[in-house]
Amino acid sequence: MDDATLPSWRDTPTRRAIEAFVTGVATGPDAVPAEERVAVFDNDGTLWTEKPMPTQLHYVVERWREVALADPSLADTQPYRAAVTGDLAWLGAAVEKHYAGDDSDLGTIIAALVGLTDGLDVEQYAAAVSAFFRTARHPVLHRPYTELVYQPMVELLRYLERHGFTCYIVSGGERDFLRPLTQSIYGIPPERVVGSALGLTYDEATGSVRYSPALAFFDDGPEKPVRIWSRIGRRPLLAAGNSNGDMPMLDHARRGPRRGLALLIHHDDHDRDDAPYDAGADKALAAARERGYTVVSVRDDWASVFPAPS
Amino acid sequence: MDDATLPSWRDTPTRRAIEAFVTGVATGPDAVPAEERVAVFDNDGTLWTEKPMPTQLHYVVERWREVALADPSLADTQPYRAAVTGDLAWLGAAVEKHYAGDDSDLGTIIAALVGLTDGLDVEQYAAAVSAFFRTARHPVLHRPYTELVYQPMVELLRYLERHGFTCYIVSGGERDFLRPLTQSIYGIPPERVVGSALGLTYDEATGSVRYSPALAFFDDGPEKPVRIWSRIGRRPLLAAGNSNGDMPMLDHARRGPRRGLALLIHHDDHDRDDAPYDAGADKALAAARERGYTVVSVRDDWASVFPAPS
Structure with a gap:
């Protein structure tokens, strides 16, 4: 060859x-x-x-931070608190709880996740994702x-x-x-x-x-x-x-x-x-x-x- | 042009x-x-x-007829009776009942329909469909x-x-x-x-x-x-x-x-x-x-x- x-x-x-x-x-x-x-x-x-984390998680945490900045009453509730403080350990713990049979925190994450796109049309979401990739940088590299x-x-x-x-x-x-x-x-x-x-x-x-x-x-x-x-x-x-x-x-x-x-x-x-x-x-x-x-x-x-x- | x-x-x-x-x-x-x-x-x-009917209905009725021939106890129950007798009016009536808000007969049809492929792998179904098309003829044309x-x-x-x-x-x-x-x-x-x-x-x-x-x-x-x-x-x-x-x-x-x-x-x-x-x-x-x-x-x-x- x-x-x-x-x-x-x-x-x-x-x-x-x-x-x-x-x-x-x-x-x-x-x-x-x-x-x-x-x-x-x-x-x-x-x-x-x-x-250290899937790229989409970076995107999602950024969006959650924006949501919490626009509505400060959310900043003390998860997953927005994790997004605002940058302490993402809570997210990892929620996934571990899921594997242990407790979906309570994962449910909170999914609800906040699907809330980000709720009502957007597919072209609007594509534009938002494209904008993210124009500026986002890998946190370590x-x-x-x-x-x-x-x-x-x-x-x-x-x-x-x-x-x-x-x-x-x-x-x-x-x-x-x-x-x-x-x-x-x-x-x-x-x-x-x-x-x-x-x-x-x-x-x-x-x-x-x-x-x-x-x-x-x-x-x-x-x-x-x-x-x-x-x-x-x-x-x-x-x-x-x-x-x-x-x-x-x-x-x-x-x-x-x-x-x-x-x-x-x-x-x-x-x-x-x-x-x-x-x-x-x-x-x-x-x-x-x-x-x-x-x-x-x-x-x-x-x-x-x-x-x-x- | x-x-x-x-x-x-x-x-x-x-x-x-x-x-x-x-x-x-x-x-x-x-x-x-x-x-x-x-x-x-x-x-x-x-x-x-x-x-006069979608091609897939022709296929499904043929399969139902085979099921009823293999298990004659089914021949008096729908949709097998319709398939065996060739009197497909019952199928049309079931769809009309569906549009009138009564899904009882449509449920019977769907159960019999999904039963035909239940457990088959996708390659087996593809082979069965291909065999049908080698011999099936349009009933009017x-x-x-x-x-x-x-x-x-x-x-x-x-x-x-x-x-x-x-x-x-x-x-x-x-x-x-x-x-x-x-x-x-x-x-x-x-x-x-x-x-x-x-x-x-x-x-x-x-x-x-x-x-x-x-x-x-x-x-x-x-x-x-x-x-x-x-x-x-x-x-x-x-x-x-x-x-x-x-x-x-x-x-x-x-x-x-x-x-x-x-x-x-x-x-x-x-x-x-x-x-x-x-x-x-x-x-x-x-x-x-x-x-x-x-x-x-x-x-x-x-x-x-x-x-x-x-």
Whole structure:
């Protein structure tokens, strides 16, 4: 293989396994028709950084802060207090309570979350998200989020497309938060962004589609293969993720009639990645060998992590 | 315009309005970027015939008949009795009761409907649907359903694509019933088929996606613009339908920032169409002038209706 095709990948067994799979799907006696070459990618932690917090949480906390500034009576109630003080530990504790079976604080978060878009039409929300990305900076790396994509994965998207694949994002994050920027940062258009969704309603008076104050579904774990079928109607040949919640999607691709390739990004680099971690990926890493996941080591397999500063 | 581009359309003001709109979107000072040229098409009654009954009803009644033959104790209960006797009036009456506020019989129908796919994986259902279409014949016209597409509309799909449009089906009918055949009869791949949906669940044991015994949503009326946004993330520039349930989709396209084109197929041909009708389209036809729908008369605007027999 030509080094130039995946320049940010080191010449390791991982890269060679990817190249062998893609070449086998695209050419030769076992080639798959181009229209069936579908690849799906988790977003947070797979295509861009998700530490110290998912980008959407940064956006949401900023909006909550604005709400509390406009209505100071809210500043002593959660989640606005966390947003105003910048003490986000309460948010993390609410998620932990959820996993312990107590959804009281998570319910408070979701109500405040869906309140931010309630009544907006989809074009208004897209404009608000686009405005955020024009100025927001990563709190640790101090670069625009739009520059904190994983360069080797962007190269992999293009490499797959050159071999006839169609690539989709399948994010646990919220779909319409990503759609305004995926074309410019990943080369993936909005119709190929799958993700968690806010409720929608048609507004007869204006002919617009607006958000309702509800979550429609949370696109994680077993919901990912369901959303993939709903949106695409094909089983992927390649899936890439980085967490336990990606396991059903990885297994779904892996266990198709044509054995797919399942890539599991392992954030094991203590120098170049923003925050090495196994938390939330422990089950996937432990099961990788048995389930046939190809583990991608940030430390060993990637020659560079982020694009060079522009 | 070159007659050859839409050979099954007569040279009428309707055809000239379509050509003027498409040319204006694709070229000249007001052209729209190609990626935003999205067109959406209802299916039953817009892209193919829906009379005397929607094709999917033919499929479902055949399956119910098989169920009743395998378990004769069911043959005296509805909807199996209707399927076995061929007396489908009970089904029509159930729908009328629904509109009168009584969902008891419709509930029976839906339970029997979702029972047909309950537990099947998506590939198994696709195979069953494909087998049906290999042998099924239209009960009046005695041709395969796959030949009973509206030839002028198929030409319009190709004409739009030549002008950079991406075309989607947005059907009130069930999505996965259509997906196996839309590529061959319309040139539209499964990922661009939007429609009503059965519930789906991920089967951890096999890595497959299976149907659950429930309807996820009914893609008609105000749900159509909602599903369009969910699936595509863009507002269509052109929408085509033939019934009252298409009005929100037509209005959504028509009332965008770039005034879209809304086509309303009017089944007014008493000789060549299988069954001329206004029922179910009365509100749309009455509102056409006020809402700016371009009415397509089967009788006056189409030089031919179906493809020549093969």
